[in-house]
Amino acid sequence: MTELSTLPEQEKSLVEINNLRRWFPVQKNFIDQMLAQKIDYVRAVDDVTFNIRQGEAFGLAGESGSGKSTIGRLTIGLDKPTKGEVIFDGINLGKQSSEELRKLRRRMQVIFQDPMASLNPRMTLGDAIMEGLRIHKPELKQQHRDMVLTMMEKVGMTPPLFFFNKYPHQISGGQRQRVVIARALITQPDLILADEPIAMADVSVRALLLDLMVQLKKEFNLTYLFITHDLATAKYICERIGILYLGKMMEMSDLREVYGHPLHPYTQALLAAVPVPDPHQRRTQPMPEGEIPNPINPPSGCRFHPRCPIAKEQCSQVEPVFRELRPGHFVACHFAEQNL
Amino acid sequence: MANQNEKLMEIRDLCVTYKTRLGSVSAVDHVSFDIFKGEILGLVGESGCGKSTMGKALMRMIDPPGEISSGQIILEGEDIMGYTPDQMRDVRGRKISMIFQDPMTSLNPTQRVDEHIIEAIQVHEPKTTKENGLGRATSLIERLGIQQRRLNSYPHQLSGGMRQRVMIALGLVLNANLIVADEATTSLDVIVEAKLADQLREIRDEFGVALLAITHNIALVAELADRIAVMYAGHMAEIGPVEDVFDNPLHPYTQGLLSSVPNIKLDDTEELYKMAGEPPNLTHPPSGCRFHPRCPKAMPICSKLAPKFEEVTPGRQVQCWLYQDHPQKETPAIKVTA
């Protein structure tokens, strides 16, 4: 069970994730299925609890298999949880009909990782951006075109009339991502799920895109759920961050708090592993042994215990509780006090 | 450490062109540099800069419609551009070996790990017996941190990091002098990447093998490399020792690039530098210096003539009019102190 600290009144939660679980049954071939006694599951998300405050940029960081993308999709209702609930602005997503959920989409939008793949190659850019308006605000049909052109200017696609009739393959990667951002913002959503939005852009373009996202957040009063594996980038946009490992949240707090005082051994290793663009500051800290285990059969007790430098016997037997060690700073580790 | 005096490979005026429907693309345009024995050279650049093409060109693995149109690649004193296919086969694997980005597709899914390594040995040293080969494979695998029992596994049974280490093993088993790693860690998780980087450094220390790390991850190069080479649009913009280049980048592109790399350290509070424009389309490259449309310090001469890649201080070379003189240039060249 998680103990959430009492939130001050003005920091309203836009999204509440409570004990979220998403298990994927493993596809087996016919014979194995007949012979198996139980079904194996990939526990992509296993009892995760956190909340996202209105107007903040919340980061979900982790390596592969951590479940961060899955949580993202569950948060905006693109997937249904196996257990637990997702509460968006007081509305329990799991209890909505598909039509109600569809209408709710106006308020939660996605920026995907691969801009080329997330744009319909047969739709012009203007058309693609207008789609959200067509679906959710059909009554404003006359103004659709102008609204799209204005938005294109805002995301830096100038001159907008030039790009309006272009196709995705005719523009560069950075520009495509801007189109995706415009498409997401046109419906004036409350929540934006950004799933590794700049990972596929060129290095010199990433800074521009990040800057754009920060500016738009201020201008439109957006809330971001920012999913990334790149902790260095997260520093420039996320206010709070949660570190995931193998489907569980290991640590969560303000970004500066987590980066400055990491309490979980995994977080410490992760932060140390990120290379620093300064040859005078090379890493000396050794990395944890082993590799990320198979999510079908996660380690017992604390999932990190086989690789943890401070693991004791208790760690393999009892799962640690996600508890608040410092104000607003949560950790799931039996011995996190050592690092206080 | 790197032996700065002994050159392993000299690349002189290399040009690689691709013929496309829309014209000729010069992916690598008159590039010259050296690779020293036992050094780790990081080759960085954005998409389309030609770094991957460069890596393949070093092993003469450019397939049509591309070709190495001119230049020399001198390995151990001989120009391999003149080698016959048989001689090149000998070079590949034994003298230079390559690690690719996606280990899943570069390993044969129907061969076990030990079969891979033994085959590599037997191709180049046909007289080696299977036991001998197996012995060498085992010791190498263990040295790289993979358990011996993994030798019997198929590639799909290994994790990404392990597969990359198998690739490295394939490179090392024949005592290659140079390993070209083309985005070898890009698809790996950050902790695995860090461990692999450590391992590469250890391998360099122990075996004395040089490593050309081609990557767009500049922070990784800062972590790992002895020297750094920056490419832009088929040209080499700058090359030099990694500390010097990071402390004092000379080429405006390098300056912009290094300032736009995110830094995880909290005490780094600099805003990320936002570079204007995008990398150019190489079928219509800008005239003169290819970076001039985006360059904050561009001068009139930059759009007319391309500067030469010259040494400005021992060990550092730059291709930029700021540091060179020319009759058409009005301002004098900036002198660089070492």
Added chain:
Amino acid sequence: MEQDNQNNQTSANSVPEWMLDLDRVGFVRKLFISRKWYGGDWWFVAISAVLLLFIILVGVFPQWFAPYDPKAEVGPSLLAPRELPPGYSLIAPKSAGELKLEDAVARGSTLGFVYGSPASQALREITTQMNNEAQEQGSKTRYQPRLSRFETVEEGLEAVLSGKINGFIASPAELGESLEKYPDLAIAIDLRGEAAKGFLMGTNQIGQDVFSRIIWGTRIALIVGLSSAIVSFLIGVPLGLISGFVGGPFDRVLTLLMDSLYSFPGLILAISIAAVLGAGIGNIIVAIAALYIPTYFRIVRGQTLQVKEELYVEAARSLGATPLKILVKYIFPNVIPSVVIIFSVNVGDAILTEAGLSFLGFGLPPDTPDWGIDLARGQDYLRRAWWLITYPGLMVTTVTLAFSMLGESLSEILNPRLAEL
């Protein structure tokens, strides 16, 4: 210098010149300029487009191109291409002086010819034609010469000499050297049938002009080919889309059905359906259409399954699009390019199948000018009259080829990735 810098800055952020140029020009110029930017084998497109336009024009307005009625017997049978049909000469005594045709074939005149000579037909043709003309002009004259038959040319010529008959009609082949024995006789009138110039592609057994038949055959081929392709398309594509999108038991059943239909050898299936439905052009269209429905279904279903998993479909879902909209706006346009190629090849193939069906005697009434029918009729004449099957065969090949070329070039145009700059 500062000014230059600023210009550089703005141009770096804005769009390259040549892209702006491309945008500013009108459509026609854009087509012309695009061929350079889009690269590709635009000449391939141009050739196939021109060829097809021509074929369609011929099919829609055959009367503009065909010199004769395809069903009419306009010439001697089995005339080789460009071979001049035999002309006939009217031989009369030199003493008769200027002999006019009207007088020669007038009521009182007697004309002779050899038994069984085609000269009789020529004469008949001429008199009929003159009678028709006279009728049109309102004249009451009727031309009907008396006919006299002879065993040999010599007998006929003797008769002329002796005055028994007014004139003798024979072809130059028949005359041979005979005329020289009669210095008093000369060729008075050169009679030629209508087809004085010969036929471009020769005539068939009945005397119909092969060229005209081919021209008119285009119409049938296009009608049957296009109609059956359109019917297959209209049935196969929606079924494939829905089946791929919805999945489940519906999909399974339909796939099984289509696969079993697909496994039938094509022509046999068409024959069976045609035999059941009976003759008639509509039934032929249905039979051939049924043949191709499974092809469309399979391709479209496969593509739908693939496109369904694409990220932009998920993006559409996350935008809040309804399933119908996703199917129509996101899946269908991305599935269509592969279908267009199939369509064009389909038309060509349908024409071939139709030719095959009519070759075997199914469907079309026997005197319809159709390539298949012509091929059937001409198959025994390969050595004697090669033109009977060569030209219809060439037409089938050319039209099929033209449609295939169209398909290929369309795939280049419609697939935006191929137009990458």
